[in-house]
Amino acid sequence: MKTTQLLLAGLSLFIAGQALALPDGRALYIQNCNACHQFQGAGGIGLPLNAAKFRDYSDDYLFKTIRNGRPGRIMPAFQEMSDAQVKAIVTFLRKRTDTKPRAYDPSALAGDPTHGRKLFEKHCQRCHGADGQGRGEGTGVTLSRKRAFLVMPPAIANPGFQAAASDRLIQQVIRVGRPQSGMPSFARLGLKDQDTADLVAWIRKLGKRVAKRPRIAPDEPPSHVVESPYDFDTTVANVKQALVGANFRIFPDRYLEQGLTDEFSVNQRQIGIRFCNFNKLYDMLKIEPRLGVVLPCRITIMERANGKVLLVVPNLKVVASWFNNDQLLALWKRMEDTFNDIIDEVTL
Amino acid sequence: MRSHAIAVVLLALALLSGPAHADKMLMTRVPMKADIAIEYLKSAIEEYGYAVAHVQMCDSGMKGFGLESDVYRVVFFGKIDEVRRIVAKHPGFAAYLPLKIAVVAERGETVMSAVNPRTFDAYYPKDREMKIQFGRWRNDILDIFDEVYRAAGGKVARRLPSNTP
Numbered sequence: 001m002k003t004t005q006l007l008l009a010g011l012s013l014f015i016a017g018q019a020l021a022l023p024d025g026r027a028l029y030i031q032n033c034n035a036c037h038q039f040q041g042a043g044g045i046g047l048p049l050n051a052a053k054f055r056d057y058s059d060d061y062l063f064k065t066i067r068n069g070r071p072g073r074i075m076p077a078f079q080e081m082s083d084a085q086v087k088a089i090v091t092f093l094r095k096r097t098d099t100k101p102r103a104y105d106p107s108a109l110a111g112d113p114t115h116g117r118k119l120f121e122k123h124c125q126r127c128h129g130a131d132g133q134g135r136g137e138g139t140g141v142t143l144s145r146k147r148a149f150l151v152m153p154p155a156i157a158n159p160g161f162q163a164a165a166s167d168r169l170i171q172q173v174i175r176v177g178r179p180q181s182g183m184p185s186f187a188r189l190g191l192k193d194q195d196t197a198d199l200v201a202w203i204r205k206l207g208k209r210v211a212k213r214p215r216i217a218p219d220e221p222p223s224h225v226v227e228s229p230y231d232f233d234t235t236v237a238n239v240k241q242a243l244v245g246a247n248f249r250i251f252p253d254r255y256l257e258q259g260l261t262d263e264f265s266v267n268q269r270q271i272g273i274r275f276c277n278f279n280k281l282y283d284m285l286k287i288e289p290r291l292g293v294v295l296p297c298r299i300t301i302m303e304r305a306n307g308k309v310l311l312v313v314p315n316l317k318v319v320a321s322w323f324n325n326d327q328l329l330a331l332w333k334r335m336e337d338t339f340n341d342i343i344d345e346v347t348l
Numbered sequence: 349m350r351s352h353a354i355a356v357v358l359l360a361l362a363l364l365s366g367p368a369h370a371d372k373m374l375m376t377r378v379p380m381k382a383d384i385a386i387e388y389l390k391s392a393i394e395e396y397g398y399a400v401a402h403v404q405m406c407d408s409g410m411k412g413f414g415l416e417s418d419v420y421r422v423v424f425f426g427k428i429d430e431v432r433r434i435v436a437k438h439p440g441f442a443a444y445l446p447l448k449i450a451v452v453a454e455r456g457e458t459v460m461s462a463v464n465p466r467t468f469d470a471y472y473p474k475d476r477e478m479k480i481q482f483g484r485w486r487n488d489i490l491d492i493f494d495e496v497y498r499a500a501g502g503k504v505a506r507r508l509p510s511n512t513p
Contacts, residue, residue: 030502035375035459044377044454076371222471223443256435256442259401261428270435270442281406285420290373290461292406292422292450300442302435314443322372322463 023085025092032078033089036140041097043141045074045289047154051097052180056172059101062090064164072213072326073155074139074288102172109167109197116202119195123186132157132206137286137327151181162207170203171196213326222318228301228309228347232269235301235309238346239273245345246338248275248297256300269303280335287327294319297335299342311347313339374486375461376493380500382419382453389423389451389460392495396488398425401446419453430481438472447485449492460496462489 030039036046043049066086069077078086094101121130127149129135134155136148155161156170165173174196177185186196228235236253243250256270274296285291300312316336320329378385390400401424407417426446435442449462465485472478 030497035377035461038377038454038457039379042455044459076373218470221440222468223440225440254402256445257428257431259424260399260426260431260446265428267432289452289459290375290450292420292452293373293448293461293463295406295422295450296404298443302439302442304439310439312440312442322467324372 023082023088025088025090028081028085028089029092032081036075041093043151046140047151048141048181049093049097050180051099053173053178054093054097054099056102056169056176058104058166058169059090059094061164061166061169062093063087065160066090068160068163069324070155070158070160072324073134073158073160074323074325075160076324077160102169104166104168104172106166106168109171109200111194111197111199111201113198113201113205115195116198116200117205119191119199120202123189123191124199127153127183128156129153131209132203133210137283138289149182151178153183156203157206157210159207159210162204167197167200167204170200174199214329216317216321220318221315223312223314224343226311226313226343226347228311230309232301232303232309235311235346236271236273239299239301239311239342242342242345243273243275246342248277250275251296256302270300271302272298272300274298280331284328284331284335287331288323288325290323291328297339311343313343371464372467373461374464374489374493375459376497377454377457377459378497378500379457379502380496381456382417382421382451382458385458385460385496385500386419386421386423386451388496388499389449389492392492392499393423393425393449395495396492398427398447398488400425417453419451419458421451423449423451425449434478434481438475438478441468444468447489449489460493465489 033046033049036044037049038044041049063086065075066078066081066089069075071077127135132155134153136152139152139154141151171193174191175185175187177183177188179185191199230238240250251274254272254274255266255268256272257266260266275298276296281291281295294314298313302310302312304310316332316339320332380388386403390403393400404422404424405420406422407420424446425448431445435445444463447462447465449460452459452461465482468482469479
């Protein structure tokens with residue numbers, strides 16, 4: 001009983017301490033946002049976070065954007081943060097951009113989606129896509145690749161954006177545009193308030209059309225382990241032959257333990273066959289600059305103590321789910337099929 | 349009283365242990381050119397007791413396809429006894445060993461990413477040892493990132509609760 005009470009007292013003190021300590025917005029930004037948005041807000045994998053646009057945003061929009069992220073568009077949902085932490089980041093961003101939040105009437109705009117659709121097809125589709133999911137490959141201003149746009153147009157049908165932005169905030173963005181990023185001011189181009197309200201009505205419709213994201217089955221294992229009917233050396237040779245047949249470039253073999261211990265202690269019956277198709281890889285890197293965390297493709301072949309020879313490959317379904325990047329999923333399917341074909345061919 | 353106390357403790361643990369969907373990716377950006385950052389990264393990795401197994405260059409092969417980053421490398425690292433112990437028990441995990449960090453140049457800065465090892469927690473629900481291992485790897489990777497950030501002249505704040513689910 002005593003111990004429980006002590007434990008309780010300790011815990012409540014700990015929790016109170018956590019809640020009372022004022023979160024440091026700058027530190028939180030550096031740890032959670034900087035990698036994608038850059039410290040001065042120039043952008044990277046994420047969009048620029050600069051003063052020009054912050055003048056159009058309400059703090060509510062920023063708060064909800066951080067909380068909900070952009071499902072399927074790389075930006076994670078920061079749901080584990082406390083409200084105070086999210087607010088601290090918003091406060092930090094306000095200070096850094098030297099801007100004040102803009103307040104919006106939260107009521108919905110009355111617009112005609114049919115007319116909005118016509119305007120959207122005429123003015124917006126070429127950048128944001130007919131479905132409002134963004135055109136072109138990748139996001140933000142990622143610099144490591146050739147891009148069709150200065151800044152990749154965001155997915156405005158995305159449920160994260162739709163939930164964060166009020167009608168009038170969207171209308172304001174359309175009015176003033178994002179000239180620094182290539183989106184013109186549509187007020188300047190002659191669209192009236194009713195036109196932009198109609199556009200908002202259509203954008204809301206696009207938001208409702210977004211399909212539910214596929215969820216992977218909870219029992220998918222992180223990798224596939226297949227027993228080879230052949231001995232170790234034959235299996236290695238077969239894998240290489242199959243890869244060459246599928247037009248992959250093969251890198252020199254590496255033992256699994258190579259470089260981790262001296263060359264005499266390395267287990268030579270555990271080998272990684274590494275391969276790559278630069279063309280496909282580049283297509284994927286344009287969409288997902290962080291792909292390197294799972295590169296290069298590798299089939300690991302190992303002889304176990306009981307003499308069994310195993311082929312080990314990552315389960316690409318599971319791997320793909322780590323990126324929160326729906327564009328990647330389409331290309332990924334092809335990779336997955338190739339992997340499966342090779343394993344089938346080798347173990348037949 | 350007792351059941352009440354247990355409820356409070358359980359609630360507190362639930363609050364402190366964070367959500368099931370913690371970040372799947374660990375990332376950092378350091379204000380430093382990538383060729384230098386990668387050297388700091390390698391020495392930080394070694395400082396934390398890991399061996400750098402090798403560095404894979406992806407940039408040269410991809411230049412011809414339009415990659416504009418002058419540095420795109422993957423650093424492989426691990427501890428031999430951890431690798432041996434885990435592969436003996438879970439051969440399937442060999443697909444993710446050694447550990448890796450991708451290093452990409454962006455303008456004069458460097459972005460580093462790794463899969464959050466705790467992403468694997470869900471796949472070994474009955475193996476406490478693996479859970480502890482994943483947590484330790486995650487903390488080490490974050491500390492290694494901080495180390496490089498500090499080397500670039502950045503001030504590193506104490507990690508906040510949101511980062512220690």
